[in-house]
Amino acid sequence: MSEVCVRVAVRIRPLLRRELLHHHKVCVRVVPPSSAQVMLGSDRLFSFDHAFGPTASQDEVYESCVQPLVESLLDGYNATVFSYGQTGSGKTYTLGGGSQDEGGIIERVAQHVFLLLATQKNNESVEAMVRVSYMELYREELRDLLDMNTNYKELHIRDDEKGNTVVVGAREMVVTSAEELLSVVEMGNALRHTGATGMNEHSSRSHVILSLQVNICSQSINNPSLKSVRSSKLCLVDLAGSERAGKTENTGAQFKESALINTGLLALGNVIRALSDRRRCRRGNSCSGAHVPYRDAKITRLLRDSLGGNAHTVMVACVSPSHHFVAETLNVLQFASKARHIRNCPGPAPP
Numbered sequence: 001m002s003e004v005c006v007r008v009a010v011r012i013r014p015l016l017r018r019e020l021l022h023h024h025k026v027c028v029r030v031v032p033p034s035s036a037q038v039m040l041g042s043d044r045l046f047s048f049d050h051a052f053g054p055t056a057s058q059d060e061v062y063e064s065c066v067q068p069l070v071e072s073l074l075d076g077y078n079a080t081v082f083s084y085g086q087t088g089s090g091k092t093y094t095l096g097g098g099s100q101d102e103g104g105i106i107e108r109v110a111q112h113v114f115l116l117l118a119t120q121k122n123n124e125s126v127e128a129m130v131r132v133s134y135m136e137l138y139r140e141e142l143r144d145l146l147d148m149n150t151n152y153k154e155l156h157i158r159d160d161e162k163g164n165t166v167v168v169g170a171r172e173m174v175v176t177s178a179e180e181l182l183s184v185v186e187m188g189n190a191l192r193h194t195g196a197t198g199m200n201e202h203s204s205r206s207h208v209i210l211s212l213q214v215n216i217c218s219q220s221i222n223n224p225s226l227k228s229v230r231s232s233k234l235c236l237v238d239l240a241g242s243e244r245a246g247k248t249e250n251t252g253a254q255f256k257e258s259a260l261i262n263t264g265l266l267a268l269g270n271v272i273r274a275l276s277d278r279r280r281c282r283r284g285n286s287c288s289g290a291h292v293p294y295r296d297a298k299i300t301r302l303l304r305d306s307l308g309g310n311a312h313t314v315m316v317a318c319v320s321p322s323h324h325f326v327a328e329t330l331n332v333l334q335f336a337s338k339a340r341h342i343r344n345c346p347g348p349a350p351p
């Protein structure tokens with residue numbers, strides 16, 4: 001199986017109205033002509049697979065970063081897209097936000113998956129099924145966003161006999177069109193809002209995971225005994241605000257919560273560091289097989305296939321251009337640079 005690197009894109013959002021009113025200065029920009037490099041301040045240059053400035057459209061981001069993953073999904077490969085960055089940097093806008101025309105990655109994935117399935121159905125005798133699950137991870141508790149009956153049910157994760165992480169009892173809904181898929185997502189968002197007190201705080205502290213399981217069974221028209229089954233999964237993950245990764249100065253209940261959020265983001269940082277070191281070690285022919293601490297948090301267990309596993313993975317690191325956030329932007333760019341060293345081995349997912 002051939003290895004591919006986790007691909008990393010950086011997206012710099014525009015200055016917001018209130019930032020313009022308060023004369024915030026721009027501290028990070030895409031450096032032409034390659035448009036895959038960003039400069040922080042006047043002397044810190046970072047290279048990525050893609051870099052998008054404030055005028056980049058949702059279309060551009062989708063076409064360069066996500067479209068190839070959706071195509072490989074329908075060929076039977078697992079794929080993951082996750083957004084990382086501080087609260088207010090554009091993670092939600094990029095994944096799911098914007099107006100109808102400027103819809104984010106989730107809207108575009110929904111349209112694209114069903115368009116590709118319709119095209120396949122024209123060519124072969126194909127049966128396809130798309131199942132959605134939608135979960136939220138908050139304070140190390142995994143909740144089902146699609147189970148209305150049990151009202152914000154907690155889910156458990158365990159390892160199966162092959163060592164794969166499985167979520168026990170998550171509700172999966174079959175969807176037959178982009179519209180149906182998007183209404184399921186809306187339903188999950190509504191449950192998330194009612195289940196949470198202080199929605200803004202809550203959303204900056206939780207990870208949200210939308211999964212599409214695609215099963216395609218095709219039969220040759222000339223020879224009906226020739227059947228093939230492909231099964232694959234796409235995960236779209238909106239991570240908690242990265243500013244939570246290093247903050248432990250709260251006290252009491254807040255400290256506990258902060259520590260629990262840190263567990264996830266710190267564990268993610270440690271996994272990314274271990275995987276990027278492992279790759280460098282391999283190139284230097286020493287210290288191979290370094291331990292990767294996936295088990296330290298639920299988010300790293302859930303992202304195991306996506307980081308060092310069998311999926312095609314894209315990370316979209318979102319940053320604010322404002323000089324007020326220069327320290328956090330530097331953290332995010334350094335984190336994203338490390339993620340570029342991770343190698344995955346995408347193979348067709350098991351049927």
Ligand code: ADP
Nearest residue numbers: 013014085086087088089090091092093094097
């Ligand atoms: P996060 O999910 O990281 O907390 P949001 O996605 O909510 O951040 O973005 C914060 C604000 O910035 C929102 O008002 C959003 O509409 C705006 N915004 C973010 N990215 C862009 C962009 N690329 N173009 C225009 N507005 C954006």
